[in-house]
Amino acid sequence: MFYLQNRLKEYGNISVGIIGCGIMGSSLLTQLKGLQNFTPLILSSRRIEKVKNTFISAGFTEDEFLVTDDIEVAREAIKNGKSIATTDNMIAAELPDVVVDCTGDTNAGCEVTLRAIESNTHIVSLNVEMDATVGPYLKSLADEAGVVYTGSAGDEPGAIIELYEFLNTMGFEVLVLGKGKNNKLDRSATPEDLSEEAINRGLNPRMLTSFVDGTNTMTELNAVCNATGFVPDIRGCHSFTTTPKTIAQDIDLESRGSKLNSYGTVDFSMGIAPGVFAIAKANSEIIDNEMEYLSVGKRPNFAIYRPYHLTSLETPISIIRAVVLKDSTIAPYKGSVAETIAIAKKDLKKGEKLEGIGGNSVYGVLEKAEIQRRENLLPIGIITEKTKLARDVEIGKALTYEDVILDEEASIVKIRRLQGN
Ligand SMILES: NC(=O)c1ccc[n+]([C@@H]2O[C@H](COP(=O)([O-])OP(=O)(O)OC[C@H]3O[C@@H](n4cnc5c(N)ncnc54)[C@H](O)[C@@H]3O)[C@@H](O)[C@H]2O)c1
Numbered sequence: 196m197f198y199l200q201n202r203l204k205e206y207g208n209i210s211v212g213i214i215g216c217g218i219m220g221s222s223l224l225t226q227l228k229g230l231q232n233f234t235p236l237i238l239s240s241r242r243i244e245k246v247k248n249t250f251i252s253a254g255f256t257e258d259e260f261l262v263t264d265d266i267e268v269a270r271e272a273i274k275n276g277k278s279i280a281t282t283d284n285m286i287a288a289e290l291p292d293v294v295v296d297c298t299g300d301t302n303a304g305c306e307v308t309l310r311a312i313e314s315n316t317h318i319v320s321l322n323v324e325m326d327a328t329v330g331p332y333l334k335s336l337a338d339e340a341g342v343v344y345t346g347s348a349g350d351e352p353g354a355i356i357e358l359y360e361f362l363n364t365m366g367f368e369v370l371v372l373g374k375g376k377n378n379k380l381d382r383s384a385t386p387e388d389l390s391e392e393a394i395n396r397g398l399n400p401r402m403l404t405s406f407v408d409g410t411n412t413m414t415e416l417n418a419v420c421n422a423t424g425f426v427p428d429i430r431g432c433h434s435f436t437t438t439p440k441t442i443a444q445d446i447d448l449e450s451r452g453s454k455l456n457s458y459g460t461v462d463f464s465m466g467i468a469p470g471v472f473a474i475a476k477a478n479s480e481i482i483d484n485e486m487e488y489l490s491v492g493k494r495p496n497f498a499i500y501r502p503y504h505l506t507s508l509e510t511p512i513s514i515i516r517a518v519v520l521k522d523s524t525i526a527p528y529k530g531s532v533a534e535t536i537a538i539a540k541k542d543l544k545k546g547e548k549l550e551g552i553g554g555n556s557v558y559g560v561l562e563k564a565e566i567q568r569r570e571n572l573l574p575i576g577i578i579t580e581k582t583k584l585a586r587d588v589e590i591g592k593a594l595t596y597e598d599v600i601l602d603e604e605a606s607i608v609k610i611r612r613l614q615g616n
């Protein structure tokens with residue numbers, strides 16, 4: 196009982212670097228400021244005014260933090276008990292015990308993770324976009340260096356793995372893993388369409404676009420696939436409509452009146468957000484009897500449902516597990532099993548700039564990695580600001596590597612080349 200909290204007390208203080216001060220980074224800073232045994236040591240983001248304001252709104256006084264982009268000045272200030280406000284992400288990757296990536300930028304996340312691994316800093320990443328693109332390679336580098344690379348508790352992939360581990364530990368055979376879709380699904384959504392809604396909800400319009408056009412759900416399920424070896428049943432998954440009480444009946448094989456071709460798959464569903472679920476079976480009549488007696492459902496398949504995910508508010512749990520227990524919450528243990536590939540949102544023209552995740556040009560769908568490789572399909576996460584179209588691509592078509600001119604200088608592209616395809 197109280198295992199994590201007790202281990203943390205024995206360990207002492209954990210210093211944390213946070214990168215990004217959007218909704219996730221700013222709430223994490225605020226929360227850590229009030230938690231025992233955590234020092235929110237460094238906050239980095241692109242605009243220093245925003246970083247300073249985030250410190251102040253999190254409850255810091257102006258003399259509690261120093262503004263600097265000089266790592267040696269930062270080191271000295273930390274010795275004198277100050278926190279650091281910076282625009283240099285590398286300071287946040289190098290100096291604390293653990294860095295939490297709250298940017299959502301695949302290239303920045305990749306650079307931060309590489310520097311953290313070199314600096315022996317553990318990595319907790321909310322940047323599922325980056326993890327889906329190069330997580331398997333970065334995890335192998337982190338393993339070699341003895342550094343923990345993990346996704347966060349509280350985001351849906353981490354919450355799904357919690358259910359998966361729970362069922363596996365009890366000996367159930369897990370059949371399907373998935374999540375509720377929190378936002379409506381509109382593959383053609385653009386940041387312009389969603390800007391008013393985004394502002395009202397305190398979200399970045401591009402982030403909201405990636406939620407609504409489905410890319411975020413796909414990258415999240417991508418992380419689950421790479422952690423477990425599960426795959427999407429079809430390109431992009433089916434999308435079910437269900438309720439918390441009927442998950443196991445509604446999400447099942449085609450031969451049993453539903454839509455799946457096989458188990459060992461991930462999917463998403465309307466009607467159960469913000470929850471996540473796992474469907475499993477027992478392979479024993481006695482255990483089926485007990486599950487029915489416990490009102491979990493009706494044999495042969497039973498669904499376990501977690502009705503909430505508290506995003507960055509659960510991140511401290513992953514920080515403790517990474518730093519104190521050297522354990523990950525979710526990581527790509529199975530390598531690259533699935534990929535989130537780019538599909539044209541509109542007719543795209545040769546020479547035009549291609550906008551990546553949450554932009555006007557493409558949305559992401561989940562595909563089995565073997566198909567992505569066979570068809571040379573483009574992972575959406577390697578599109579950077581400098582990516583251009585090498586030829587026209589029709590609306591609805593999956594982009595291939597031949598369709599684009601990538602920014603070969605970008606770390607995300609270089610690391611993806613090392614990961615393979
Ligand atoms: N918003 C959510 O509901 C939610 C939930 C779970 C997970 N996430 C994940 O958390 C991450 C952050 O989400 P958010 O909604 O806070 O995003 P956001 O876009 O609101 O904030 C991102 C922050 O990172 C900064 N940033 C971006 N690129 C940077 C760079 N190159 N260098 C330094 N700073 C940079 C931005 O300036 C901004 O402050 C994403 O990976 C997202 O998928 C978000």
Ligand SMILES: N[C@@H](CCO)C(=O)O
Pocket residue numbers: 351375376377378406407411412415506
């Ligand atoms: N990941 C969410 C956003 C909040 O976690 C979505 O699918 O829309």
